[in-house]
Amino acid sequence: MRDSLIDVATGKQRHEIQGSRAVFEQELEKIFGRCWLFLTHESLIPEYGDYVVSRMGTDEVIVSRQKDGSVKAFLNACRHRGAQLCPNEAGNARGFVCAYHGWAYGANGELQSVPFDEQLYEGLLDKCKNSLHEVAKVENFHGFIYGCFDQDAPSLADYLGDVKWYLEPYMELSGGLELVGPPGRCLIAANWKAPSENFVGDAYHVGWTHSSALRAGQSVFSPLAGNSVLPPEGAGLQITSKHGSGLGVLWDAYAGIHDGELAQELMAFGLAKEQRLAKEIGAERARIYRSHLNGTIFPNNSFLTCSGIFKAWQPRSENITEVFSWVMVEKDMPRDLKEAFIKSVHRTFGVAGYWESDDNDNMESETFMTRGYQAGKKMLNSQMGISGDRVDDKLPGVVGKSAIGETSYRGYYRFYNDLMTSDSWAEVSSKGSNWQDQLIRAKS
Amino acid sequence: MSENTANIKEPLVTHRVMEMQSLFENPAGPELYRAAESFLYREARMLDSKMFRSWLRDLVSPDIRYLVTSTELRSLKERRYSLPDQVCLFDDDYRQLSIRVEHDLDPQNWRSSPQETYCRFITNIEVFETDNPQDITVRSNCLLIRSRRSYQTDQFFCSRLDTLTKQDGQDDFKLKSRIIDYPERCVSGHNMLVYL
Ligand code: FES
Ligand SMILES: [Fe+2]
Numbered sequence: 204m205r206d207s208l209i210d211v212a213t214g215k216q217r218h219e220i221q222g223s224r225a226v227f228e229q230e231l232e233k234i235f236g237r238c239w240l241f242l243t244h245e246s247l248i249p250e251y252g253d254y255v256v257s258r259m260g261t262d263e264v265i266v267s268r269q270k271d272g273s274v275k276a277f278l279n280a281c282r283h284r285g286a287q288l289c290p291n292e293a294g295n296a297r298g299f300v301c302a303y304h305g306w307a308y309g310a311n312g313e314l315q316s317v318p319f320d321e322q323l324y325e326g327l328l329d330k331c332k333n334s335l336h337e338v339a340k341v342e343n344f345h346g347f348i349y350g351c352f353d354q355d356a357p358s359l360a361d362y363l364g365d366v367k368w369y370l371e372p373y374m375e376l377s378g379g380l381e382l383v384g385p386p387g388r389c390l391i392a393a394n395w396k397a398p399s400e401n402f403v404g405d406a407y408h409v410g411w412t413h414s415s416a417l418r419a420g421q422s423v424f425s426p427l428a429g430n431s432v433l434p435p436e437g438a439g440l441q442i443t444s445k446h447g448s449g450l451g452v453l454w455d456a457y458a459g460i461h462d463g464e465l466a467q468e469l470m471a472f473g474l475a476k477e478q479r480l481a482k483e484i485g486a487e488r489a490r491i492y493r494s495h496l497n498g499t500i501f502p503n504n505s506f507l508t509c510s511g512i513f514k515a516w517q518p519r520s521e522n523i524t525e526v527f528s529w530v531m532v533e534k535d536m537p538r539d540l541k542e543a544f545i546k547s548v549h550r551t552f553g554v555a556g557y558w559e560s561d562d563n564d565n566m567e568s569e570t571f572m573t574r575g576y577q578a579g580k581k582m583l584n585s586q587m588g589i590s591g592d593r594v595d596d597k598l599p600g601v602v603g604k605s606a607i608g609e610t611s612y613r614g615y616y617r618f619y620n621d622l623m624t625s626d627s628w629a630e631v632s633s634k635g636s637n638w639q640d641q642l643i644r645a646k647s
Numbered sequence: 648m649s650e651n652t653a654n655i656k657e658p659l660v661t662h663r664v665m666e667m668q669s670l671f672e673n674p675a676g677p678e679l680y681r682a683a684e685s686f687l688y689r690e691a692r693m694l695d696s697k698m699f700r701s702w703l704r705d706l707v708s709p710d711i712r713y714l715v716t717s718t719e720l721r722s723l724k725e726r727r728y729s730l731p732d733q734v735c736l737f738d739d740d741y742r743q744l745s746i747r748v749e750h751d752l753d754p755q756n757w758r759s760s761p762q763e764t765y766c767r768f769i770t771n772i773e774v775f776e777t778d779n780p781q782d783i784t785v786r787s788n789c790l791l792i793r794s795r796r797s798y799q800t801d802q803f804f805c806s807r808l809d810t811l812t813k814q815d816g817q818d819d820f821k822l823k824s825r826i827i828d829y830p831e832r833c834v835s836g837h838n839m840l841v842y843l
């Protein structure tokens with residue numbers, strides 16, 4: 204038997220997971236075939252017939268708003284000879300007609316008409332048996348729509364688990380978010396987990412990787428430039444959850460990576476809303492609303508709240524990832540502020556984002572080095588804060604010792620390991636029944 | 648007289664602007680053409696040799712708008728879906744361009760060392776007069792090849808619609824606006840941390 208890829212007890216992962224073809228092929232079945240994957244947001248398909256074409260692992264899916272307001276998703280492959288059904292990224296359509304031979308499907312995925320049906324098939328083609336392949340489950344978390352290929356998966360709410368409590372203040376109680384498209388799109392030469400793990404819990408790299416960005420654009424994070432200071436004790440939190448999703452919190456850092464006058468206007472907006480929210484939802488959660496969260500919804504959907512960045516890291520292969528970059532923004536932000544905010548998000552974390560480019564290099568080189576036969580076999584280290592992980596009576600999840608630590612890496616790969624070593628959701632669930640203990644007991 | 652891209656009102660839909668025939672009605676004479684052409688070559692040389700600060704100081708107007716969009720792929724027949732189809736990869740003023748330049752030249756910008764190299768090819772130059780005697784419209788194509796570390800070669804290509812301006816008392820043109828609707832929807836070159 205091959206050596207294990209993940210050592211949960213010591214917080215280590217084999218380097219080869221960031222670039223091995225064999226591992227990637229297993230992931231398509233065991234990770235992308237089972238987990239809840241980000242599809243789109245309600246704000247991008249508001250009306251009946253609105254659709255977007257999204258990715259689930261290496262598959263393309265049409266995500267379409269139904270007549271009754273629900274959302275369905277289908278593989279974007281024609282049932283006849285498998286041609287790509289919809290070449291568009293988004294639109295409004297009552298149906299989809301294949302460009303190859305003209306089979307036509309409704310927005311609900313049903314095969315509705317086939318050219319010369321009567322003459323050529325002589326009544327032998329059962330249209331009911333040739334609907335588009337439907338994604339087993341589609342659910343919604345405060346407007347964010349996810350799909351899952353596995354009928355046995357827990358509900359989206361259960362899957363998100365402990366991270367929900369941290370996300371709700373910004374995503375729901377704030378008055379809600381809209382996702383602004385179209386997304387920026389580019390290809391990076393990195394395994395999909397390299398950026399996913401970075402967003403889930405890497406507050407450590409900010410002061411060093413982003414030295415130049417921090418210095419060039421003056422934001423609330425700029426004092427960290429060049430690792431000249433460590434955020435003070437109590438500057439934030441780091442948490443992980445049963446199903447691998449995790450996040451970091453930096454208290455009160457609402458203006459995030461934005462700079463200049465925009466940062467000041469954002470601070471004023473966030474502060475006023477926090478004060479109002481404090482009366483409705485209590486000071487503690489109102490403070491979370493105005494605090495900066497970096498996180499990843501397992502496996503490949505990352506975000507920075509307040510900064511407004513929303514990402515899907517879509518795998519094309521073991522070492523090529525397509526990056527989709529949207530902006531998430533509070534619905535009730537004044538129009539001018541919103542416009543400036545959207546542009547600033549793309550300027551920093553979009554395809555031409557000067558922050559994003561700092562990260563690219565690390566993610567690509569982490570993947571590139573797996574080409575080394577010897578390097579690939581070695582274990583990587585995510586042990587920062589390892590003996591300080593705990594459960595807390597007030598804070599959901601397993602909580603790390605300080606704002607800068609690798610608790611969320613460990614939680615991410617703990618769950619990854621359960622999926623990769625299990626044959627069903629039932630097995631995954633039983634392996635994770637004592638997930639908190641597994642993390643708390645871990646030692647370097 | 649021909650229109651001037653500097654006067655176009657928001658929202659500026661770049662793919663429509665790039666095809667506005669009224670911009671291309673008054674071809675400039677040989678003298679203006681040569682001045683525009685030498686501006687573009689000089690700019691390409693400065694950017695190829697990473698003289699970003701000099702580029703900003705000498706060739707870019709303080710009221711610059713530098714805009715690169717990417718347009719979502721939609722059906723030609725699409726009528727009902729009304730959400731915006733463009734995302735601004737760049738929409739920068741002078742201050743924001745300066746931030747990019749300082750980011751790039753910062754001694755702790757790890758990706759700048761060892762250096763990457765650029766080679767720009769500027770072609771299809773056309774020059775037009777506008778309704779403002781100080782401004783000209785210049786359309787050109789740009790192919791930029793970036794070579795990075797040992798194995799990475801990226802190609803960026805686009806059509807550019809520029810407004811060059813020469814204020815009273817100035818000898819040379821400056822770049823007042825640049826509009827690009829980037830043709831490759833999913834950018835294959837890792838990122839677009841280049842000036843097109
Ligand atoms: S492949 Fe689609 S109609 Fe034949
Ligand atoms: Fe980063």
